[in-house]
Amino acid sequence: MRTVRRSYRLRAYPNGAQRRWLDRWFGAARWLWNTALEIRSEAYRECGLRLTGNDLSRWVTQWKRTPGHEWLAEVPATCLTQCLRDQDTAFGNFFAHRARYPRFKRKSTSGSLRFQDAGRSWGRGVVSLAKLGTLKLAESLPNVERPDMVTLSRDAAGRYHVSFSVAVEPSLLPIVQRSVGVDVGLTHLATLSTGEKIPNPKRYHAHLRYLRQQQRCLARRQTGSRRREKQRLRVARAHAKVTQERQYALHNLTTRLVREFDLICVEDLNVKALARGRNARAIHDAAFSEVRRQLAYKSGWYGRILVEVDRWYPSSKTCSECRYTLDELRLDERQWRCPRCGFCHDRDVNAARNLLLEGLRQQLAGCDDRVLRVDAGDACPEEEILVQVLAEEARSGHRNRFCMEQVRF
Ligand SMILES: [Zn+2]
Numbered sequence: 001m002r003t004v005r006r007s008y009r010l011r012a013y014p015n016g017a018q019r020r021w022l023d024r025w026f027g028a029a030r031w032l033w034n035t036a037l038e039i040r041s042e043a044y045r046e047c048g049l050r051l052t053g054n055d056l057s058r059w060v061t062q063w064k065r066t067p068g069h070e071w072l073a074e075v076p077a078t079c080l081t082q083c084l085r086d087q088d089t090a091f092g093n094f095f096a097h098r099a100r101y102p103r104f105k106r107k108s109t110s111g112s113l114r115f116q117d118a119g120r121s122w123g124r125g126v127v128s129l130a131k132l133g134t135l136k137l138a139e140s141l142p143n144v145e146r147p148d149m150v151t152l153s154r155d156a157a158g159r160y161h162v163s164f165s166v167a168v169e170p171s172l173l174p175i176v177q178r179s180v181g182v183d184v185g186l187t188h189l190a191t192l193s194t195g196e197k198i199p200n201p202k203r204y205h206a207h208l209r210y211l212r213q214q215q216r217c218l219a220r221r222q223t224g225s226r227r228r229e230k231q232r233l234r235v236a237r238a239h240a241k242v243t244q245e246r247q248y249a250l251h252n253l254t255t256r257l258v259r260e261f262d263l264i265c266v267e268d269l270n271v272k273a274l275a276r277g278r279n280a281r282a283i284h285d286a287a288f289s290e291v292r293r294q295l296a297y298k299s300g301w302y303g304r305i306l307v308e309v310d311r312w313y314p315s316s317k318t319c320s321e322c323r324y325t326l327d328e329l330r331l332d333e334r335q336w337r338c339p340r341c342g343f344c345h346d347r348d349v350n351a352a353r354n355l356l357l358e359g360l361r362q363q364l365a366g367c368d369d370r371v372l373r374v375d376a377g378d379a380c381p382e383e384e385i386l387v388q389v390l391a392e393e394a395r396s397g398h399r400n401r402f403c404m405e406q407v408r409f
Contacts, residue, residue: 002169002170003167003168003169004167004168004169004170004300004301005165005166005167006144006165006166006167006168006170006301007163007164007165008141008142008144008163008164008165008166009161009162009163010137010138010139010141010161010162010163011137011138011139011159011160011161011162012127012135012136012137012138012152012160012161012162013135013136013137013138013160014132014135014136014160015136018132018133018135021074021131021132022111022113022132022152022154022160024071024074024075025074025075025076025079025113026111026112026113026154027107027111028071028072028074028075028080029075029079029080029083029111029112029113030105030107030111031072032060032072032080032083032084033083033086033087033104033105034104034105036053036056036083036084036087037087037102037104038104039051039056039059040056040087040091052088053081053084053085053087053088054084056084057080057081057084060072060080060084074131075113075131076113076115076129076130076131076132078115078116078117078130079113079114079115079116079130081116082113082114082115082116082149083114086114087102090102108156109154109156109158109232109236110153110154110155110156111153111154112151112152112153112154113151113152113153114149114150114151114152115129115130115149115150115151115152116130116148116149117130122141122146123140123141123143124140124141125137125139125140125141127141127150127162129150129152132152135152135162137162144166144168145166145167147164147165147166149164150162150163150164151163151164155236155240156232156236156239156240157233157236157237157239157240158233158236159240170301170302171302172302172303173258173259173302173303173304175262176260176261176262177262178260178261178262178263179261179262179263179264179265179356179359179360180192180193180194180257180260180261180263180264180265180352180356181193181265181266181351181352181353181354181355181356181357181359182257182264182265182266182291182352182355183267183315183348183349183351183352183355184266184267184287184288184291185348187200187348188200188348189201189249189250189253189287190253190291191348191349191351191352192349192352193265193349193352193353193355193356195346195349197348197349198253200249201245201246201248201249203245204242204245204246204249207238207241207242207245208242210238211235211238211239211242214231214234214235214238215235217231217234218231218232218234218235246287247290250287250290250291250294251294253291254291254294254295254298255298257295258295258298258299258302258304259302261304262304262305263304263305263307263359263360263363264295264299264304264305264306264307265307265308265309265355265356265358265359265360266291266292266295266306266307266308266309266355266359267288267308267309267311267315267355268308268309268310268311292306292308305363307359307360307362307363308359309355309358309359309362310358313354313355313358314354315350315351315352315354315355315358316329316347316350316351316354317329318350318354319338319340319341319343319345319350320345320350320353320354320357321338321341321343322338322340322341322343324338324339324340324341326339329347333347334346334347334348335347
């Protein structure tokens with residue numbers, strides 16, 4: 001059976017006592033991380049010794065008995081062990097050149113703890129954690145097997161979340177014989193090759209304006225004052241709201257695309273261009289990479305194909321009707337008329353159609369001579385068969401050459 005790892009994140013509402021405990025525990029976990037990191041770094045610098053989490057967990061037992069450090073014994077033991085193990089992973093990533101050297105954790109309003117046993121109650125809108133008791137959740141836990149590990153975290157906006165990942169069996173979606181090109185943009189969240197434009201969430205810009213105001217207000221507050229702390233929370237909440245709204249819209253979009261189309265063509269993310277781009281580009285890219293990330297895993301789950309088209313492909317200034325390429329197209333030109341065939345293009349729709357054409361061409365490597373055509377809404381019959389073949393290929397995991405020959409006519 002095909003399984004994938006799926007992660008869940010649910011809002012949690014600890015009561016007053018639990019919140020006070022967590023305040024202390026987050027602090028203790030941070031202290032342990034920083035102390036362990038210091039000891040490890042020093043042992044390596046001084047004697048070339050590579051300590052592991054196991055070595056350090058013996059020390060933890062000692063510390064718990066040391067006067068002045070009794071508070072360490074309050075924290076669930078598995079959380080501390082897990083903290084050391086996480087540091088092992090961080091070092092492992094560093095030695096494998098996957099990450100930077102582990103860093104010290106700053107004292108902040110956010111924090112997290114990893115619990116090894118999710119406890120007895122599971123699934124009725126509560127989860128029970130070691131030494132913390134039953135924790136109220138915003139919704140019922142999904143009907144999945146109980147995870148080995150549950151993370152409880154608090155973000156800068158003071159919200160608590162429970163997160164975990166489990167293996168689930170996603171069911172493949174039925175083949176719908178439709179393909180689409182998607183152009184992610186600034187003015188609209190996305191434009192589809194079908195001509196549809198998906199707008200940004202309505203309140204999004206209002207939130208951004210509010211955020212700017214509150215940020216300016218924070219800058220004027222005195223460091224360490226009570227009013228600054230209040231204002232910091234306001235800014236953090238505004239940030240959280242913007243992110244939430246954007247995330248909601250993006251998930252809505254990607255889930256819809258994956259449901260409605262078998263083959264989805266998007267622009268490829270070019271990392272080099274990121275470094276050069278201006279601010280507007282950065283926002284665009286942030287949304288863009290998130291759309292691509294969501295499409296990638298969702299199409300993996302549900303048996304869809306995601307095609308990435310090279311960013312340098314001139315998708316905006318090529319005519320999707322006759323393939324004529326303009327020399328230049330300014331960013332503010334939302335519409336243009338093709339000098340060869342006279343077709344009046346909407347900039348974004350044209351780009352999306354070109355992405356679809358180019359994506360299909362990439363999928364059909366070796367059939368470049370075929371003239372592909374995309375109409376608004378429905379594809380020509382040849383293409384329908386093609387998309388079906390491609391979708392079936394993606395499911396079986398190998399290219400079915402026999403079918404391909406048939407499609408080429
Ligand atoms: Zn043209």
